[in-house]
Amino acid sequence: xxxxxxxxxxxxxxLSLPTLAAVEVxxxxxxxxxxxxRDLTATLRCPKCQNQSIGDxxxxxxxxxxxxxxxxxxxxxxxxxxxxxMVHRFGDYVLYNPRLEGRTLLLWGLPxxxxxxxxxxxxxxxxxxxxxAARGLSEAERARLDALVHRQGVDRDTHxxxxxxxxxx
Amino acid sequence: MxxxxxxxxxxxxFLVLGAVLYRGxxxxxxxxxxxxxxxxxxxxxxxxxxxxxxRVDASLLKGEVTLVNVWGEWCPTxxxxxxxxxxxxxxGVRLVGVDYKDTRAKGRAFLxxxxxxxxxxxxxxxxxxxxxxxVYGAPETFLVDAEGVIRYHHTGYIAPDDxxxxxMPEVEKWRD
Numbered sequence: 001x002x003x004x005x006x007x008x009x010x011x012x013x014x015l016s017l018p019t020l021a022a023v024e025v026x027x028x029x030x031x032x033x034x035x036x037x038r039d040l041t042a043t044l045r046c047p048k049c050q051n052q053s054i055g056d057x058x059x060x061x062x063x064x065x066x067x068x069x070x071x072x073x074x075x076x077x078x079x080x081x082x083x084x085x086m087v088h089r090f091g092d093y094v095l096y097n098p099r100l101e102g103r104t105l106l107l108w109g110l111p112x113x114x115x116x117x118x119x120x121x122x123x124x125x126x127x128x129x130x131x132x133a134a135r136g137l138s139e140a141e142r143a144r145l146d147a148l149v150h151r152q153g154v155d156r157d158t159h160x161x162x163x164x165x166x167x168x169x
Numbered sequence: 170m171x172x173x174x175x176x177x178x179x180x181x182x183f184l185v186l187g188a189v190l191y192r193g194x195x196x197x198x199x200x201x202x203x204x205x206x207x208x209x210x211x212x213x214x215x216x217x218x219x220x221x222x223x224r225v226d227a228s229l230l231k232g233e234v235t236l237v238n239v240w241g242e243w244c245p246t247x248x249x250x251x252x253x254x255x256x257x258x259x260x261g262v263r264l265v266g267v268d269y270k271d272t273r274a275k276g277r278a279f280l281x282x283x284x285x286x287x288x289x290x291x292x293x294x295x296x297x298x299x300x301x302x303x304v305y306g307a308p309e310t311f312l313v314d315a316e317g318v319i320r321y322h323h324t325g326y327i328a329p330d331d332x333x334x335x336x337m338p339e340v341e342k343w344r345d
Binding site for chain 1: 172176178179182201202203205303305306
């Protein structure tokens with residue numbers, strides 16, 4: 001039984017190999033650099049694919065791009081230099097996180113502007129409502145209110161009178 | 170009344186956004202401009218396909234408007250594109266090939282079989298020149314002016330009617 005389990009484990013390990021082979025294994029002396037490599041390959045978009053980072057894609061160009069990222073990290077280039085290098089060749093398309101510049105102002109600014117617009121609209125609505133609530137009575141309403149108050153007063157008097165009358169009897 | 174109209178603003182915004190996104194649905198993401206247009210053809214130093222001893226660099230592309238076609242034996246579309254390239258060469262366009270990620274033997278066999286419209290072929294087995302050109306597949310075609318500046322980029326296949334409709338007008342445009 002134990003032997004069978006071992007064979008099963010070996011079989012499972014062998015089955016998982018092809019998925020590992022798609023993206024090569026890199027050696028890093030520095031864990032910080034390894035993290036930077038992961039971040040860069042996750043944020044660079046494969047130009048050949050529809051929607052995949054170069055870290056996820058096994059298309060040849062993604063492999064070439066990973067290789068350049070790796071080489072340039074080893075050469076001590078900064079993240080920005082590496083991203084510039086890629087944008088220079090493949091255009092802004094390869095950045096999953098577009099840069100904030102003149103052309104992308106609308107892209108970055110629009111959501112913020114829409115939120116702001118929403119806040120302004122809500123404030124205007126609340127104000128309008130409050131205005132209605134705090135508004136004074138019109139002439140007609142005041143007259144009607146007076147009439148109501150007056151009528152109630154009369155009724156009460158009448159009632160008391162009645163009681164009074166009853167007590168008198 | 171004026172306030173009421175203001176309340177329609179979000180709806181209007183939503184409709185505009187919807188229209189923009191709807192248009193995006195029918196756009197082809199692979200059809201986009203090369204980042205290389207209006208830039209100098211990248212520096213390189215490679216050998217030619219025909220002669221492993223002959224070294225060429227970017228000065229090869231100066232002096233005359235040149236159509237640089239990136240191809241490879243492994244690329245089936247390149248075979249279908251060959252008749253169009255032969256026609257362009259016949260019409261007097263200078264063509265330079267980049268044999269991209271290929272072996273010499275296969276590249277030469279390809280030209281023997283499908284024809285050779287190229288004045289010279291740059292042999293780029295590692296794809297290093299292709300990478301600097303921002304090439305991510307083949308075929309891709311760049312139009313380089315007499316000063317060595319990339320002026321036009323054609324992603325993918327040059328169809329038969331593209332020759333007169335697109336490529337020749339671009340070539341003429343940059344000849345003067």
